[in-house]
Amino acid sequence: MPDAASTRAAPTASTASSTTxxxxxxxxxxxxxxxxxxxxxxxxxxxxxxxxxxxxxxxxxxxxxxxxxxxxxxxxxxxxxxxxxxxxxxxxxxxxxxxxxxxxxxxxxxxxxxxxxxxxxxxxxxxxxxxxxxxGRLVTGARDPVVLYASGGNTQVIAYNERRYRIFGETIDIAVGNMLDRFARVCGLSNDPAPGYNIEQEAKKGTKFIEGPYGVKGMDVNLSGILTFYETYAKEHLGAGEVTVADLCMSMQETVFSMLVEITERAMAHTNAKDVLIVGGVGCNLRLQEMMAIMASERGGKLYGLDEDGRMDDRxxxxxxxxxxxxxxxxxxxxxxxxxxxxxxxxxxxxxxxxxxxxxxxxxxxxxxxxxxx
Structure with a gap:
């Protein structure tokens, strides 16, 4: 990852001096x-x-x-x-x-x-x-998108209104990044460069979908029950050769990301917004970006931040x-x-x-x- 980069400024209310x-x-x-x-x-x-x-x-x-x-x-x-x-x-x-x-x-x-x-x-x-x-607004040029903030410690769906970033939906227990990190430990995956990244790579190889609970609660999500389900399933079935780590990673990813896309779309409908921006470390996940981009496109909008290679700037x-x-x-x-x-x-x-x-x-x-x- 490069240590420095030039970016364009997002719209602000200030008369910023370029030398500050x-x-x-x-x-x-x-x-x-x-x-x-x-x-x-x-x-x-x-x-x-x-x-x-x-x-x-x-x-x-x-x-x-x-x-x-x-x-x-x-x-x-x-x-x-x-x-x-x-x-x-x-x-x-x-x-x-x-x-x-x-x-x-x-x-x-x-x-x-x-x-x-x-x-x-x-x-x-x-x-x-x-x-x-x-x-996110700075590097993508997004003016007023609905924001999915997904990281190790936070999971929120946000939209700007009346001088504040309003939270329309969020996790009611653990954050999505924390959930992925904890599942990576169960699977024995490396923490280098990040557990969530290694889950993403395993998920690309998965072929068998294991259906787990779907924890959408209105505008919020419940993630601890999903983690418990897949942890228990891994302990009971991995050793028997009935399922692979890749299958479990793929199944968990698809389930949880579907939930995040659903509550983001609901916030977009509520705020009459077409565009969406993903920020936070989990936003680096290409599958999450793909699912969100499809949803936004179907609504006549776009996912901000995708470059010519179809991914966001991880830096x-x-x-x-x-x-x-x-x-x-x-x-x-x-x-x-x-x-x-x-x-x-x-x-x-x-x-x-x-x-x-x-x-x-x-x-x-x-x-x-x-x-x-x-």
């Missing part, structure tokens, strides 16, 4: 990344390191945080070198405030605070989920520092900074808690979509 520069720190899970971005949407650097554990295991907060502490300083140095900039050129230091794993989050935030204090720069705390959306689906730097700049350009005493992190920071100050365009929504009074 930010450095962003992302460390909410097992990836630590430092990005450098300009307010015009140019990504100057985006190096990343991933904490990879042995097959059959997950990553624990303490060990993940230690990994991040070991590499974050060098990553920051690399990012500035690739951007051909110094901290004196930086206008704002941005960091992921949440959601995510507590210990890894605080590692990235501590590094951001240190740099801000050393060089007397303002700090900007960024919502991880909103950063994914804004990066910006996966957690990265550039998305934090860019979204932090949108906030900074609209007068938002985070006082030092409020630069704490939180594991629970919902997408719809953020007031989207940088978007003011009117979006036509049906009356039933009006936000509640708060």
């Amino acid at each position: 520069l930010a450095i962003g720190f992302e460390g909410s899970a097992n990836k630590i990344s430092v990005g450098v971005a300009r307010a015009d949407g140019t990504i100057l650097a985006n190096p990343r390191e991933t904490y990879v554990t042995p097959p059959g295991t997950g990553f624990l907060p303490r060990e993940t945080a230690k990994h991040h502490r070991d590499v974050v300083v060098e990553l920051a140095r690399r990012a500035l070198e690739e951007a051909k900039a110094s901290m004196r050129d930086v206008d704002a230091v941005c960091f992921t405030r949440g959601p995510g794993m507590g210990a890894p989050l605080t590692t990235a935030a501590a590094c951001a605070r240190t740099l801000a204090l050393l060089f007397d720069k303002p700090l900007v705390g960024v919502n991880h989920c909103v950063a994914h959306i804004e990066m 910006f689906c996966i957690d990265n520092g550039a998305m934090i730097a860019y979204t932090g700049l949108l906030q900074y350009e609209n007068g938002e900074t985070t006082p030092l005493e409020k630069t704490w992190c939180t594991q629970r920071f919902r997408t719809d808690e953020v007031l989207v100050t940088w978007r003011s365009e009117a979006v036509k929504r049906p009356a039933s979509c009006e936000p509640p009074t708060v």
Whole structure:
């Protein structure tokens, strides 16, 4: 994966200066990344390191945080070198405030605070989920799509309305990425480069569909029961040679992705939208992209982000520092900074808690979509 790329800017309400520069720190899970971005949407650097554990295991907060502490300083140095900039050129230091794993989050935030204090720069705390959306809009040119945010820690269907990204549907138990990761452990699949990626490769070889439960609950999805079903099936039938790992991976993928496409389409119908955007690490999955693109096409719309090879830019689906730097700049350009005493992190920071100050365009929504009074 290239460490830097130039992208075009998505529509914003601010009058961004092309010279305004930010450095962003992302460390909410097992990836630590430092990005450098300009307010015009140019990504100057985006190096990343991933904490990879042995097959059959997950990553624990303490060990993940230690990994991040070991590499974050060098990553920051690399990012500035690739951007051909110094901290004196930086206008704002941005960091992921949440959601995510507590210990890894605080590692990235501590590094951001240190740099801000050393060089007397303002700090900007960024919502991880909103950063994914804004990066998706930036790199694809999408103006106002319905968004499926699918990652290791989050699964939400989102649409913009009245200065907030409203959540129309979500998981009611575990996130889709977490579910895939846990099933990969049962199958003994490698965590390198990612469990979900290795499930995707196995699924391509599957030939026998094992029907499991289908957990759509209105606009929400229930994933833990599906995980339990396929875990139990694997333990009972894999050893007997009745089914292969590839069959199970294919069956789980088809079931779960069908559920995600269904609730996304329901949100599109509700908001009178035709276009869709997938963000988050699970958005790298080609089968999910294929299924979503078919649905959008049948509705007379499109899936944003597919390039000439029919896939999305994985560099910006996966957690990265550039998305934090860019979204932090949108906030900074609209007068938002985070006082030092409020630069704490939180594991629970919902997408719809953020007031989207940088978007003011009117979006036509049906009356039933009006936000509640708060």
